[in-house]
Amino acid sequence: MAETLTRSAARNIFFGGSLFFFIAFAALTVHSHWYMVNDSTDRKGLTDSVERGKHVWEQNSCINCHTILGEGAYFAPELGNVWHRYGGRENPQAARAAIKGWIKAQPLNVPGRRTMPAFDLSEEELDALVDFFRWVDGIDTQDWPPHPAG
Ligand code: HEC
Known part of the structure; x- marks a missing residue:
């Protein structure tokens, strides 16, 4: 050698x-x-409403505080799995109502908690946002985030 x-x-x-x-x-x-x-792309589920929801998400800069699939700011909860966390896979109607209700109820101004501002969104925009969250929740992220609250 x-x-x-x-x-x-x-x-x-x-x-x-x-x-x-x-x-x-x-x-x-x-x-x-x-x-x-x-x-991992659900093309059939990619409806006009899902697309509109993504526009509402972008126009209102939700990403300035939230992450979606890990992208965005770390001030507020990850929303890529918010549909799952609100029980949407088991009870879609209740989850839709709860997510819309949450957004409409802002600002909560609970002392010691971070506050989400109020957004002046129409019912149609709120439904589109929920459709967007639902679609994103369907993406196969290989079990990421590991913790549901992530
Ligand atoms: C200025 C920062 C900020 C912006 C902008 C913002 N949020 Fe939030 N959001 C928060 C905070 C903080 C919380 C958590 C508050 C709490 O737990 O009391 C939250 C919570 C939420 C929740 C509930 C999450 C959960 O797991 O319970 C949803 C849904 C939500 N936001 C949707 C939106 C949408 C949709 C937009 C854009 C239209 C948006 N947020 C823009 C700060 C923000």
């Missing part, structure tokens, strides 16, 4: 390693894309 690395061995390791990791990177990219498009 050679005591020192020869120039050609070093070159082969460099090019071989680069090629190996490039192929691994490309394969994982294709896999992620394929997974997102085919497995």
Whole structure:
């Protein structure tokens, strides 16, 4: 065995390693894309109302305080699973009413608790928001967040 690395061995390791990791990177990219498009996107459930709900979410900058699937600010609870937390999978009507009721009841101004401001949203906008939350809850996040309150 050679005591020192020869120039050609070093070159082969460099090019071989680069090629190996490039192929691994490309394969994982294709896999992620394929997974997102085919497995985890509920295209049928992506209704106009879900889209409107996303616009309401964006127009009112809910993300300035909340996260959705981990994206956003950490001032207020994660809302990607709010539908699940409010029992929407078992009782959709009650969850819809509870989420809308919560938003309409703001600000609660409970001393010592963070306050959510009031938003002047129509019934249609509130329903669209709930449809959006419901759709996001259906995304297969591979059991993330690990804690339901996350
Ligand atoms: C200024 C910060 C802020 C903004 C902006 C904000 N929220 Fe909140 N939100 C909060 C806080 C703080 C709480 C938790 C309050 C508490 O637990 O008493 C909360 C709680 C909630 C909850 C209940 C979550 C749960 O698990 O009980 C929902 C639903 C919600 N917000 C929806 C929205 C929507 C929809 C918008 C945009 C239209 C929005 N929030 C914008 C601060 C905000």
